[in-house]
Amino acid sequence: MSAPTNIDVKALGKVGVLFGGRSAERDVSIMSGTGVLAALQSRGVDAHAFDPGVRSIAELAAEKFDRVFIALHGRFGEDGSLQGALEQLGIPYTGSGVMTSAVAMDKITTKLIWLMHGLPTPKYATLEAGADLPKVAADLGLPLIVKPPLEGSTIGITKVSDAADFQAAYELAAKYDEVVLAEEFVTGREFTVTVLGRGKDARALPIVEIVAPQGNYDYQNKYFTDDVKYHCPAPLDAATAAEMARIALAAYRALGCEGWGRVDVLLRASDNRPFLLEANTSPGMTTHSLVPMAARADGMSYEDLCLEILASARLKMVKA
Structure with a gap:
């Protein structure tokens, strides 16, 4: 595959690199965005850092970016909410759109x-408060994986090998999401x-x-x-x-x-x-x-x- 040598850097205009944010993955996003910003600047792109975790949507609009690179991870950056704001502001952005990001x-x-x-995809069950955990364990088998479905970077995930640990795993994941995902361990x-x-x-x-x-x-x-x-x-x-x-x-x-x-x-x-x-x-x-x-x-x-x-x-x- 050839490098994108045909890209007119000047035509990209003023670029915002969005990183940081308010999710549990903020620290990782800062590492990602810092790397992306330096890479773009090294290629002559007029790129600027913007952290939606500490700056408002109004400030984002005021920057008058011609396009943005989304280097945010997790909620409020990868879940469609920011993408919707960018659509409203008319600012082209990298990655998937509102619906796909949310899904x-x-x-x-x-x-x-x-x-x-x-x-x-592995067999699964959804868990809410009062779920019949022994039945889920019997259906999916042990070990199984318990995770909050809206988090990333393995946050809140537990591998359950003993049925006695299932409740604690559920409670950990439920700190992040109301509905928890239990998944067959492959x-x-x-x-x-x-x-x-x-x-x-x-x-x-x-x-x-x-x-x-x-x-x-x-x-x-x-x-x-x-x-x-x-x-x-x-x-x-x-x-x-x-x-x-x-x-x-x-x-x-x-x-x-x-x-x-x-x-x-x-x-x-x-x-x-x-x-x-x-x-x-x-x-x-x-x-x-x-x-x-x-x-x-x-x-x-x-x-x-x-x-x-x-x-x-x-x-x-x-x-x-």
Whole structure:
């Protein structure tokens, strides 16, 4: 793949890089946005930092940005709320639109759409106060995963191996969301597939395999240690890699994602079958992040990746 040398940097105008925000992933967003800002500036883009966590929408409008790069993660940045404000302000933005951002942020709704499209995803149950946890454990089997469906970066997630720990896991996840997701635990290898573009033109980058200590790919290991091993391109036979890329692209398109995104996949050990976990519409761009890693394996520098994503910014609620 060639670097985006055909992009007219001056035509991009005044650019806002939005990072920080008010979600539980604020610290990660600051790391992502700082990297994106430096990368764009190094390529001559008139790029400026803007933190919606400490500055208002009125201030955003007053900046008169010609387009913005969204490097926010989680609520109020990745969930469609900011995208709606940008549509109202008429400021083109990177990534998916209002509806897709909201849907992809909700892991339960995402599963429903994937299942409707015949795409494989682990069995699950939704939990609310008073849920029959022993019955859920019997239906899904142990171990199982309990998570808040509207959070990212493994925040609030617990692997439940003993039924006696289920209630505590539910209570932890319920601190973040009223409805909690319980999910079948798929034993196998963990992968992620980066996708760039939209519609029929969307393309998958080389697959990354994630090998975490004791399989624990948690918040600390994701961003703050060097204990996790990454393999890109992932050591997969051609048929398995092709099938994984196929379902990741199908998952991305089913949700209506565009610009860029990352689809997380598990490969079940018992039969080498891939299962979709979740889609990220504003993935991390830190030094430990997986999207830049996939781009490098495809011959694209971090700077060119940021530039290509920025060039794809548009308003989604008017016909392009």
